[in-house]
Amino acid sequence: MRFLLVEDNIELGEAVIARLSLDGHAVDHAKTLAEADEWLSVADYDLMLLDVMLPDGDGREFLRRTRTTERLPVIVLTARSQVSDRVDTLDLGADDYITKPFDFSELEARCRAVLRRRGTPTPALIPLGEALFDPSGGTLSHQGETKPLRNRELRLLEVFARNKGQILSKSQLLDRLFSQDAEVSENAIEVYVGRLRKKLLAAGVEIETVRGVGYRMTWA
């Protein structure tokens, strides 16, 4: 997916870009509203992450202005948490908002929810053995049968699918999958891996346990 990040704080912006790149997303970084305008005029994006306090103006003002022309989904990043601020931004046409500092899993979940609500025009399907995996729709199709995946299974499968043949440790998976807010044990990973194994068995996809290290997914 292609993101436009509008954020004036360079350290934060770069860290967000690095984190999004880990999941295979492409991100352009605008540090001002003027730059954002430029990026929007030359490229197409799937989603915009917009900070509301920028050096050359109020992000909400920008939102009001662009809303009339753009159909681009927007998630507002706000450092304010006053109860009323949220209502403001949603009234101005943002699809969702998240307060800084944010949990990356939550940002991801919110992006996913916004895109699902908007409806993705061309689902990017990933072939896994004989099955087809649709990460944005959250389904797995095999022999004409489409099964929905639970959120955590979906995210786990996404990580495996993007790292074909690589060994992923339990704690790596844990950090990708769960919000840091929640205390989750590594046993939980075993449960989800077990479920995925069952669902993928027929399609010829294997999740191999590498003793003492982690898991590796392979398919033909």
Added chain:
Amino acid sequence: MSDTATGPFWWRSIGQRLTILLAGIAAVLAILSWWMVTSFAREAAERTQDNVLVASATTIAEALRSEQGDILLELPYSAFAMLDAIGEDRVFYRVAADGETLTGYDDLMPSGTPDRPGDIRVGTISYRGDLVRTVTVRRTVLANQQPVPVLVTVAQTRTGVEAIGTGLSQTAAVLSVALFILAVGLGAFAAGNALKPLNSFAQAVTRRGPSDLRPLRRKVPDELSPLLVALNRLMERLGQSIRRSEEFIAEAAHRVRTPLATVRVQAELALHTVEKDEEKQMLRRIIRAVDESSRSASQLLDHATVSFRADALARDNIDLADLASRVTDGLAPTADMKDISVRLNVVAPATVQGDAILLESALRNVLDNSVKYSPAETEINVTLAALDKKTWQITVRDQGRGFAADSIPALTERFKRGGNVDQIVGSGLGLTIAEDVLKAHGGRLELSTPNEGIGACVSLILPAA
């Protein structure tokens, strides 16, 4: 200011002062008018009596004639008939020619006699125990070619005149009292009417909530306009200082949270690159600390906002069904991360009166708690139903750890958290905020653990609009 505060109670209100002053003026005018009417009436009655007496005496004098040297008098009946008009007063008369009584009362001696023919003397004397009014007319009659002066005196007691005066005076007194009462009533009305702009001005200021600092735009009498201008200027300054502090809070939050966000994202990023478990553990601790501080900061700000808005509670019509679906939609992605499904059962429409932002934050805090404390792959049921005809109830029921029964009463206190929260990040303000909001709306928050310690149940109870 100080003299109004310490004066007698009836002098503290401008309305009472005006009424009392107007009543005082009315009393003076009433007494004056009574006195004038009374004296004028008395004088008029006396003058009438004098005129009648003069007419009577003149008529008698006209009737004098002389025959063969004798002065004869045939008393005309009309001379006394006209005197009957004045009450039941007794009438006396004496006709004396050259000092000798021709007819009438010998001893009726007026205080003075006219010196020239045609003159009239009027006086008051005491006669036979009564005050009488006397009129003496002098006429010269020729007897035996000699002019003889004849004095005709007619007298009448004054009881009738006095009775007329007293009667008129009483009528005047009654009228004056009526006039006084009417004037007091009108005075009170006028005072009330004159003060109406002041009262409605005061009400317009009182009706406003403490957060409404828009300038007052209304027509006021000239006397009040300096007050209006001063008040508007004060509100503008107050509004500016509130705006400035709100901007300051927003700016401060921005300044604090942006670096915190950087720390958090960097730490998360580092989690994916470090290998050692101890290092990962350290990074997780950093993230937790960041979460805790940011959460406390935002809840404290929310709590402050709630207290402020609750003081000046808005009274908008709000559909709870609509509100509940907004809040559940907002939290759905967070719940989804744990594969928690949030089910919403509502009856629509369920209208209450209040502040939508506050009610939303109350429900969000409750639901946020449920999501936080629920295990993965469970359900949260949000039900909106009528508790009775006048009350709506939103129940949030989860399959989490529930509340420890002995901790329930303390949970809505500030910074109090349950004993079973483990490592979950929280500020201890969520339920406090929810309860404050509900109380401000005349509702309440109920906590329970219905199923033997499994699953918490939180009810938000609100009076229907």
